[in-house]
Amino acid sequence: MNTNRDRVALVSLGVQLTYGELDRLSLAWAAWLQSEGIKPGDRVAIMLPNMLASPVTLIGTLRAGCVVVNVNPLYTARELQSQLRDSRPDVIVLFEAFAATLQQVPASDRPGRVVLAAAGDLMPRLKGGLVNFVVRHVQRKVPAWKLDGASRLPEVLKLGANASFTPVQITPEHLAFLQYTGGTTGEPRAAMLSHRNVIANILQVHEIAQPALGDLLPKPLTMLTALPLYHVFAMTVCELYALYAGMRIVLVINPRDLKALTKIWRTERPHIFPAVNTLFAALLRHEPFKQLDFSNLRISLGGGMAIHQPVAEQWQRLTGRTIVEGYGMSETSPVICANRTDATSFTGTVGFPLPGTEVKILDDDRQPVADGQPGEIAVRGPQVMLGYWQAPEATSQAMTADGYLLTGDIGVREPSGQVRIVDRKKDMILVSGFNVYPAEIDAVFASHPDVTECAAVGVPDGEGGEAIKLFVVPAKSNVDTTAMQAWARERLTGYKRPREIVLVQSLPKNTVGKTLRRMLRDQ
Template structure:
């Protein structure tokens, strides 16, 4: 398939293709940034700035320490931290030492953590002490031999660091008691590494950079094998795509991105951390995006230009009473990813910031970005945009054949330099998702219009089948989200004697007076009969992943109760 109708939608200056061969590895990309931007701020965290030069020196010390542990090239090192400066330092160190990063969600239970550590075969882990008790509960069943412990304030300087760590441990009591004999402290590791020799390995584009575990929302959590060239490609694709907007950052201002999404998630890993490295940008690290007052307080201190986020975060911030304390006037690009952006949220965000949300699309398996709306767009399109440079997308039927009819739904498949090599040690699972000609089958149902814009209708498994009719939860949620009294909502299918399945709607109210009857009336006016919810439930909050994706699975399981 050589025809790319979507190229006509590209803004002026965005190339059809990028050249990932300009770097042999992510290490080369990072080291170039360390050298070129040594005096610039790389990370801003709780009032403390850390320069590119400092990140360079500390990560080299950490890399030297890792090389003293007797690990072999290509061994896996797990990282289990929120957005603290120790995370990017550790990423750079692991890659520079010739090892593989295994990103771990800090909120995992011992069962989930044990599965990931065993599956990846990680020999070492860098973990924030808040979650050390989780590791203690499962480490015996894993191959982990080396534990590096860090604390929230470790890179904030002596006085402030001690104060922050004291508050976290003793006032907020966020560190449950744990015992991990032999664990070494992060700052001690840096001191040891300062006097240890460091040997830079010769890394190649096809070496593995990271194992990115897919959230486990579709069964057993699998590791997407992302090579150095996969992530490099996605960084360059994202840079090219954002350039029309980021090119408007005034001369003399350092491009600055808000990093409220967790860096262990591939969206923030690539589009915040690695892209900022490439452009010499500053990253504002937000350790807990759920604490909206703290997020807004931090943002009120900065000038920033780029804000990647998920729908729930845009929505929560836009509705917060402190929203006006932040200067949003410098914002050039708001990228929505991770889940569908709702029209009502996009409308409110544009009204309040003057910067439209550009919805993008991607997966852990695609490093992650595959498509995005043009950053020059002035209104919300309700689509996931068009494939980004060097990317091909198509719609397949159940037999894996191209659906040529425009607007006909099928499975979205993606091909490009950012697509993963495989699932880690799972040739069976890899074979299920890769076509013979190199397309990755996403499991998402979508349509493409004549201009090459794609729209996700839903996950295959989230579809609700009502009397033989397909109901896509995203559509119903988008409609209900437009009701003024609704803060958030989610749709799942529930068993129904008459229709096989019926639509269940779960709502978090903005207006306490909102009634089920009002919702039904609104749905009757906006949705055809079989799409209307038969069951309406009000809750105080919706179950979500740490990234803010709504867990429909948990709502589905709750229906049995």
């Protein structure tokens, strides 16, 4: 950070922090942890939205040699308790609006030290006071009561600034993050990511960004960060890679507030915009967004879920930039594959394996299949996790004898070397002995003019197999599902057609925007 001390590192609600200020504040957090007896290897839970306190506490935790446990701020008390019980952090820092959630967790499962952060913390006094007043009293997002025994972040940082800090010797193999998987297929578990894993992925991302950004660097670029930083995609790409490259990270607290996001874009004119399909699609439907200036935009990076072809085509027509789709998972820090960042058209694939990354496509006997044939994606590279936290059996099941991680995703390798995702292995639907991949059904129906969003799931069939049920968020009120079925007959073979189409107001999603098929099946 020394060479960039005067550059702007973070922007939130119009307030800027320089790299020098980030250095100073994160060092204060690290010193406070040491003063509290928190040792290298101890866990620190961070339960914050995209606010200034999030990067400060994350960087400070790593500087102290401690392990970051990223926590979804929107977790219920049950979900929070499960993660705290598994990771056993000594400290948790959380947005004060979520203190009520922690209060519901039994005291025996709470960390010994609780630090509350307010939206206006780390801002100038007048601005911070106004922000906190609005959040607490106008938006009424903060309960009137306080969490007993909790400290406040400004107080903690003041104590840390006056405490001494002993630099910590950290090796590449030291544990850096416990990154919990999304839990869309069952009980979440934590991928153990080392410093080597994450640094390797930062350098890999930096390498593939060069075709699109090389002529602009070392000019400070702007990364518009609407994805939540507790998610591994945003943490590595929007936060750690951006800091490594000396970028200006503009934090968006609520990406669902399209009006606010559009205003931020108009002011900041970003060079890089990572998002998921649902956010790209929502912005394309937001009329004021269509009036913006996109001349600065160099990379539109899509991940977290499949990018639908119609969305990619509309985005390119509007912005002049194709969506560069990538693929990754928590267990790989996260990026495995990506398309070329200077691509001029949407490929429909997730691109090529990153530098230093090996990808195999395996059959059920874990043998490689021919190009063009579907199989489970297996990956080996420096970004692959150390294993699952306190779960050696699960780690063993996820790894092959020669060190490949079994992703649970079905894909094919194109003759060009690009990888195409077919679907999640666990989401595969078995219809009359045929394997059906929901992503294919989704992609077909997403191109229907009356469909805003859709998701296919398998439901039990009387013959012992499964039938396809499609949930559709309609684009208008008078959608004819019978006509939609007839439309599908021209595009899908018999066993791939939904037996039933159900119109719904919305699809259940996690906070990153990924559709939760399990919840649809449970319905």
